[in-house]
Structures are given as C-alpha cells and as structure tokens.
Amino acid sequence: ESHVTTNWHKGKLDLLIRKLKHTHAMPVLLAASFTHEKEFQNLVNETCKFFIRYKAISALHASIFSSLYPALAQEIHQLKDRFTIKLVYPKFNEILCSKDPDNNYFITGIRNLRYQRKGDNKLLKCLLVTIEENWQWLNSGSTSCESRLKLEDKTRVFDFNNTTLEHLYPYSVGENEREENVEKIKNTIGNIVILDMTRNTKNDDKSFSQKKDNFINTGIGIHQYILEKTEWNEQDINELTER
Incomplete structure (x- = not known):
C-alpha cells in the first residue's frame, strides 16, 4: 500500500x-x-x-x-x-x-429524496457528503471536471457511521411552534445538513435559533451559508433545495 x-x-x-x-x-x-x-x-x-x-x-x-x-x-x-x-x-x-x-x-x-427516521438514509448522506467535498468548486463558477477534481476537498474523511443528518427546522416540534407548510417538507434535502454525532446530540430538537451555535467552526461549507440566516422557514428550505 x-x-x-x-x-x-x-x-x-x-x-x-x-x-x-x-x-x-x-x-x-x-x-x-x-x-x-x-x-x-x-x-x-x-x-x-x-x-x-x-x-x-x-x-x-x-x-x-x-x-x-x-x-x-x-x-x-x-x-x-x-x-x-x-x-x-x-x-x-x-x-x-x-x-x-x-x-x-x-x-x-433530488427533490424526491426524503429523510427516513428508521432508515439508513444512505443516498441523502452520499449526496450531502459529495456536495460538501465539492463545495469550493460548486461556488467557484467553474463547470469543468478537471477544475472540480483540483478543488475537491480530500482533507476530511466523513465516516458514514458517525456522520449524522441534522434537521434545521426540527424533526419534532411542539404544538405551539409547528408550521404546517414546513412540516410537509421538513424531511427534504433543503432542510437537512450533515453534522458530526456530538454536535447533533447537543441540538436534539431545539429551534433553529437555539441550535445555530453548533454550526460555528465546523469546517463544513454549507454551515457558513446557514449561519447567515436569522431564521429557517419554508422559503429557506426551498431556496437551499434549488441551490
């Protein structure tokens, strides 16, 4: 080897x-x-x-x-x-x-991908990890395969067992905080990011504003985009899905 x-x-x-x-x-x-x-x-x-x-x-x-x-x-x-x-x-x-x-x-x-509470969510993880590894290229404006290969981040290994999926709008929400329009799309890719297990455990089912601090200094590109938001609603989910 x-x-x-x-x-x-x-x-x-x-x-x-x-x-x-x-x-x-x-x-x-x-x-x-x-x-x-x-x-x-x-x-x-x-x-x-x-x-x-x-x-x-x-x-x-x-x-x-x-x-x-x-x-x-x-x-x-x-x-x-x-x-x-x-x-x-x-x-x-x-x-x-x-x-x-x-x-x-x-x-x-992509739009049909759904988080499954009892599933392995393999495809969601695969896609989100691939996006993260190519985040620099995706935001560079380049479309060439050669450029993608050069810009790809190979410094971090995402262990599938320890890489978890985090809901930005919480998976479980109290009755008083439920947004019915968001409930319908909360398991789509626009509401989900990868996060290490320790930080995810801390987030539990906190609101977006309460969990934002756990996205600081993660080294994950999409988290920088999320940190610019003051709230996370239906429009934000749809925007991230289309992005």
Whole structure:
C-alpha cells in the first residue's frame, strides 16, 4: 500500500463497492489497477460521482453499464500507464447528456429524496457528503471536471457511521411552534445538513435559533451559508433545495 493512498481514497472505494454495491464497475477498476495509482484513485472517485448522479439519484436504467464498462476496461488496459482520467470524462458526460439532457431526472430525484427516521438514509448522506467535498468548486463558477477534481476537498474523511443528518427546522416540534407548510417538507434535502454525532446530540430538537451555535467552526461549507440566516422557514428550505 502506497503512502499516496489515504483514508479518503479508501473510503471512496468502500463507498462504491460496499455501500453503493456498484459491482458493475469491477472490470474497470481491475483494468485501472495496472495504471498509475493516482489515476486509479481518480477513476474510483469519478465513478462514484457518476453512479450517484446517474443511478442512485436519477434512477436511470442500469443496462448502460453492461456496454460502458467492458469497453472502457479494455481501453484502459491497453493504455496502462498512459491512461488518465481525462479519457473517462467525455464518456460519462456523453451518457448523462444523452439520458438526461435537461437534468430533469436528476432534479426530480433530488427533490424526491426524503429523510427516513428508521432508515439508513444512505443516498441523502452520499449526496450531502459529495456536495460538501465539492463545495469550493460548486461556488467557484467553474463547470469543468478537471477544475472540480483540483478543488475537491480530500482533507476530511466523513465516516458514514458517525456522520449524522441534522434537521434545521426540527424533526419534532411542539404544538405551539409547528408550521404546517414546513412540516410537509421538513424531511427534504433543503432542510437537512450533515453534522458530526456530538454536535447533533447537543441540538436534539431545539429551534433553529437555539441550535445555530453548533454550526460555528465546523469546517463544513454549507454551515457558513446557514449561519447567515436569522431564521429557517419554508422559503429557506426551498431556496437551499434549488441551490
């Protein structure tokens, strides 16, 4: 094992194969194992994003993997040390542009995500962690894949077991504080952020104004956006969903 391989990189491989169970990608990963280590890591990372975007969130048909991956694996194996991630970007983008040209499936998938009290909320966590890791790029105005890879934050490893989901408008609200319009959308992505377990426990079911201090100095980009708010209502939830 190389010193170049960090826990962050190991986490992406674990996410792709064990948590997302995207074993269709195994031929590509096997072929990439004969390339430079950095390019193998990049491939794992970008395949994670592609699968989350294409299948996990957008629910597009998995049959595309049967034609995509074997051909890509063969091409990577032939290139070996000459392979770079730049080969993969246009192939992934071509599929996304073909199957979801207006991002309608993706947008609908995001809007339909719901927090489940007794579920593992894997997709919500995956999406929110991916957004956080790419927060700098998302706010940079750049749209290139190369720029995204450079700006991606690889310094923090989000442990799925210890990374919790926090409701900004509380999950459980007293009868006098209930906002019926917000109750209908409180489990959507616009009302939920990632937070470490310790801070989440402190928040319990406090109101937004009471829990705001626990978003200070977390190092999480979306928390800076939240701290600018004085309250958290239906409009704020909808704005964050669309953002």
